[in-house]
Structure formats: structure tokens, C-alpha cells
Amino acid sequence: DIQMTQSPSSLSASVGDRVTITCRASQGIRNHLAWYQQKPGKVPNLLIYAASTLQSGVPSRFSGSGSGTDFTLTISSLQPEDVATYYCHTYNSPFGQGTKVEIK
Amino acid sequence: QVQLVQSGSELKKPGASVKVSCKASGYNFRIYAMNWVRQAPGQGLEWMGWINTNNGNPTYAQGFTGRFVFSLDTSVSTAYLQISSLKAEDTAVYYCARLGPRYDLDYWGQGTLVTVSS
Numbered sequence: 001d002i003q004m005t006q007s008p009s010s011l012s013a014s015v016g017d018r019v020t021i022t023c024r025a026s027q028g029i030r031n032h033l034a035w036y037q038q039k040p041g042k043v044p045n046l047l048i049y050a051a052s053t054l055q056s057g058v059p060s061r062f063s064g065s066g067s068g069t070d071f072t073l074t075i076s077s078l079q080p081e082d083v084a085t086y087y088c089h090t091y092n093s094p095f096g097q098g099t100k101v102e103i104k
Numbered sequence: 105q106v107q108l109v110q111s112g113s114e115l116k117k118p119g120a121s122v123k124v125s126c127k128a129s130g131y132n133f134r135i136y137a138m139n140w141v142r143q144a145p146g147q148g149l150e151w152m153g154w155i156n157t158n159n160g161n162p163t164y165a166q167g168f169t170g171r172f173v174f175s176l177d178t179s180v181s182t183a184y185l186q187i188s189s190l191k192a193e194d195t196a197v198y199y200c201a202r203l204g205p206r207y208d209l210d211y212w213g214q215g216t217l218v219t220v221s222s
Contacts (some may be wrong), residue, residue, distance in 0.1 A: 034208035049208040
């Protein structure tokens with residue numbers, strides 16, 4: 001089974017800060033990596049698919065990169081509405097542990 | 105438009121069973137696999153497994169074998185999750201999610217809260 005190790009588990013940053021979340025797969029998964037955003041009390045929402053492609057409607061301050069085993073989700077300028085928990089995932093495998101993003 | 109509509113909240117006693125439904129619309133149900141995801145209160149997302157909507161073959165993640173059963177009724181484009189011998193620790197929101205053409209979970213149901221309490 002492929003395991004996803006996500007870090008950090010939580011972070012607190014100021015509005016306008018650049019935020020980076022990393023995800024490492026236990027084996028190569030090419031670019032089959034998606035990122036999901038879950039706001040409190042809401043359904044998870046697909047943010048990025050194929051490691052780096054923004055889902056329609058997702059603000060351009062979000063970006064994803066990586067291939068193989070190492071992946072990154074970046075928020076270039078953190079906004080209050082980005083407060084959420086972010087998860088990485090590859091198909092037919094467990095989710096990453098999640099990263100809770102808060103505003104400082 | 106693609107929609108996944110799940111059945112409503114359930115309150116069950118320990119030892120009972122529950123069956124959650126996920127009705128799909130807006131696409132060919134048999135083309136895309138259906139995944140199930142659990143989220144216990146205050147916890148992260150747990151991938152439970154998936155079911156092949158073309159042949160009905162289920163795959164269960166570690167920790168979700170034995171008491172958990174995925175099934176289909178393709179005539180009504182509906183996937184089901186049945187949990188037997190319910191325990192308090194099964195209290196969670198259960199989501200169905202479609203595995204889309206790009207290997208991501210592109211559409212999600214609204215979630216079904218299952219509460220297990222005596």
C-alpha cells in the first residue's frame with residue numbers, strides 16, 4: 001500500500017504570507033496526486049489534480065508541484081478564507097494526515 | 105451536472121447495522137469508481153476503499169474489512185455502504201466520492217452522519 005506523509009500537521013501564518021505544505025509518497029506515483037481543501041463543517045473540495053493543475057474556480061494563489069514521491073502545495077499569499085485543513089491523496093490509498101492552516 | 109446525493113443522518117444503537125446510500129446523477133454511473141471516506145469527529149479523512157461500478161468488485165482499505173460492505177444498484181445509479189455490528193467508534197460522517205478521469209475524487213456527496221449511541 002502507498003502511504004502519504006504530509007507535513008506540517010498545522011501552521012499559523014499571517015495574511016499575505018507564503019505557505020507551503022509538503023506530501024511524500026512511500027513509492028513513486030508519477031503525478032497522480034490531488035490536494036483537497038476542507039473548511040470547518042464542509043465537504044472536502046478538490047483544489048489541485050495531477051499534482052499541479054488547478055481545479056476550475058480555484059484562486060490562482062494556490063499552486064501545486066512535484067512528481068514521483070515529493071509534492072508541494074503552495075498558497076502564495078494567504079487569505080482569511082483559506083483557513084481550512086488541506087489533504088493530499090493519491091487514488092486507492094489513504095489520505096495524508098492533513099494540515100490545519102490558521103491565521104496568526 | 106454531476107451530483108452525489110447521500111441518505112440522511114442515522115442514529116443507531118451499538119450492535120445494530122446501518123446502510124448509507126449515495127445516488128449519482130448527471131453522468132454514466134458505470135464508468136467511474138465510487139470511493140467511500142470516513143471522518144470521525146474532529147479527525148482527518150480516512151479512505152475506506154472503493155467499488156468498481158462496472159462489475160461491482162469492492163476493495164477495502166486496511167481497517168475496513170469484515171463489518172463494512174460496499175454494494176451497488178446500477179439500475180438506480182446508487183452505491184451503498186453497509187456497516188454491521190456498529191460500535192461507538194463508528195460515529196462519523198461518511199462520504200461517497202467519485203474517482204474521476206484524472207484519478208482524483210472530483211465529486212463528493214454531502215456526507216451522512218452516523219451516530220452510534222446507546
